[in-house]
Amino acid sequence: MLPHDQENSSNIHGGSSNVLVRARIDSISLQIEPNGPTCNVSPRVNDDRVSDHQQSHHAKLSILRESLHPVTLKFEDVSYTIKLESNKRGYFSSHQQKQTRMILQNVMGIVKPGELLAMLGPSGSGKTTLLTSIAGRLHGKFSGTITYNDQQFSSSMKRKIGFVTQDDVLYPHLTVLETLTYAALLRLPSKLTNQEKIEQAELVIMELGLTRCRNSMIGGQLFRGISGGERKRVSIGQEMLVNPSLLLLDEPTSGLDSTTAQRIMSTLRWLARGGRTVVTTIHQPSSTLFRMFDKIIVLTEGCPIYYGKSSLVMEYFASIGYAPGFNFMNPADFLLDLANGITHDTRHDDQHELIMKQDQSENQNATKQSLISSYRKNIYPLLKEEINQSCNRPIRSSSTST
Numbered sequence: 001m002l003p004h005d006q007e008n009s010s011n012i013h014g015g016s017s018n019v020l021v022r023a024r025i026d027s028i029s030l031q032i033e034p035n036g037p038t039c040n041v042s043p044r045v046n047d048d049r050v051s052d053h054q055q056s057h058h059a060k061l062s063i064l065r066e067s068l069h070p071v072t073l074k075f076e077d078v079s080y081t082i083k084l085e086s087n088k089r090g091y092f093s094s095h096q097q098k099q100t101r102m103i104l105q106n107v108m109g110i111v112k113p114g115e116l117l118a119m120l121g122p123s124g125s126g127k128t129t130l131l132t133s134i135a136g137r138l139h140g141k142f143s144g145t146i147t148y149n150d151q152q153f154s155s156s157m158k159r160k161i162g163f164v165t166q167d168d169v170l171y172p173h174l175t176v177l178e179t180l181t182y183a184a185l186l187r188l189p190s191k192l193t194n195q196e197k198i199e200q201a202e203l204v205i206m207e208l209g210l211t212r213c214r215n216s217m218i219g220g221q222l223f224r225g226i227s228g229g230e231r232k233r234v235s236i237g238q239e240m241l242v243n244p245s246l247l248l249l250d251e252p253t254s255g256l257d258s259t260t261a262q263r264i265m266s267t268l269r270w271l272a273r274g275g276r277t278v279v280t281t282i283h284q285p286s287s288t289l290f291r292m293f294d295k296i297i298v299l300t301e302g303c304p305i306y307y308g309k310s311s312l313v314m315e316y317f318a319s320i321g322y323a324p325g326f327n328f329m330n331p332a333d334f335l336l337d338l339a340n341g342i343t344h345d346t347r348h349d350d351q352h353e354l355i356m357k358q359d360q361s362e363n364q365n366a367t368k369q370s371l372i373s374s375y376r377k378n379i380y381p382l383l384k385e386e387i388n389q390s391c392n393r394p395i396r397s398s399s400t401s402t
C-alpha cells in the first residue's frame with residue numbers, strides 16, 4: 001500500500017471509532033497541544049455506507065497519521081569545532097600538536113510542523129553533524145542554540161524525536177514483522193497491552209507498504225533478505241512506532257533506485273503532512289525528489305550558502321549571478337556544483353567541461369567565499385528576523401522564509 005495512495009483515501013476522524021482511537025492515544029499518555037497542526041489534509045467522511053470495520057481500520061491508521069505534539073525546530077548560529085591531534089615530527093613522536101577544525105559555522109534554520117527540510121551539500125560538508133546536533137547527540141565544542149517549541153533539548157523532547165541513522169542496525173535473522181513487533185514491545189509505553197503493541201507494529205507494516213515482505217527475514221552480509229528500500233522502510237517504521245513529532249533521517253535514500261527513493265520520500269512527505277517536522281540529509285536527489293522538499297539548506301564546508309524554500313532556490317542564485325548554463329538541469333546537481341565552487345558558464349557547451357575544470361583548479365574557493373558572503377548579506381538577516389518573530393507565536397503551516 002502506497003502512502004500517497006492513502007493520502008487520497010478517506011481518513012475518518014469522527015464517529016465512535018475515533019473516540020476509541022483517542023482513548024488509545026490518551027492511554028499512551030500523549031496530549032494534543034493547543035497549537036495543533038493546521039496543515040493536516042485529512043478529509044472528514046460522513047458516509048453511513050462505510051462499515052464499522054472500515055471505520056475502525058481507517059481511524060486506526062490515523063493514529064500514525066497525526067503528530068500529537070507538533071514541534072517547531074529552530075537552530076541558530078550553530079557552530080561546531082573539533083580538536084585534531086597530529087604528530088609534529090613523526091608517527092612515533094610524543095610531541096603532539098593540537099589543531100582545531102570548524103565543522104559547522106553559523107548554521108541557522110526554522111522548520112515547522114508539516115514541513116520537510118532537506119540538507120544538501122557535498123560529502124563532508126557537515127550535513128550529518130548538523131542532523132546529529134539537532135537530535136541532541138552531538139558531543140564536543142558546540143555553540144549556538146537549538147530549540148524545540150522554544151524549549152531547550154530535554155529528556156521529554158528526546159522521546160519525541162525519531163532518528164533514522166545512515167547505517168541502520170537491524171537483526172538479520174528476524175523477519176520484518178518480528179523486528180517491528182519487538183521494537184513495539186520494547187519501545188511503546190507499558191500502559192499499552194502487549195496485544196495493542198503488536199497491533200501498532202501491524203499498522204506500521206501496512207502504512208509503509210511492507211505487507212508483502214512482512215514474513216521475510218531482514219538478511220545481512222551472509223544471506224540475502226529483504227531489499228535495500230524495504231530495509232530502509234523497516235528502519236523508518238521502527239521510529240514511526242513511537243509516533244515521533246520530529247523525525248530526523250540521515251541519507252534515507254542512499255543506494256536506492258530512483259523509484260524506491262521516490263517512494264520513501266513520498267512517505268516522509270506524508271509523515272510531515274500529518275503535522276510532523278521532518279528533516280533529512282540527502283546526497284544526490286533526482287529532480288523529482290527535489291520537488292518534494294518544502295525547504296532546503298545547502299552547505300559548503302560547514303557554512304550555509306542557501307536556506308529557504310526549495311521552489312525559490314534557483315531564483316535566488318540567479319539573482320546573485322549564478323544560473324545553470326542550460327535549461328532542464330536538475331536543481332540538486334546545480335546546487336552541489338555550486339557548493340563545490342563549480343560555476344556553470346552560459347558559453348558554448350563544448351567549452352563547458354574545460355571551464356568547469358578551470359574553475360575547479362583556480363576559482364573554487366573564491367566562488368565558495370562569494371556564495372557564503374551572499375548568504376550572510378541576503379539570507380541571514382531575513383532568517384534571523386523570521387526566527388525571532390516566530391518566538392512564542394502559534395505555529396503556522398506556511399513558511400515565509402526566502
Ligand SMILES: Nc1ncnc2c1ncn2[C@@H]1O[C@H](COP(=O)(O)OP(=O)(O)OP(=O)(O)O)[C@@H](O)[C@H]1O
Nearest residue numbers: 082103121122123124125126127128129130281283
Ligand atoms: N569527530 C570527528 N573527528 C574528525 N572529523 C570529524 C568528526 N566529526 C566530523 N568530522 C568531519 O567533519 C566533516 C563533516 O562530516 P559529516 O559527516 O557531517 O559530513 P556529511 O556532509 O554528512 O558527509 P557525507 O555526505 O559524506 O555523509 C567531515 O570532513 C568529517 O570527516
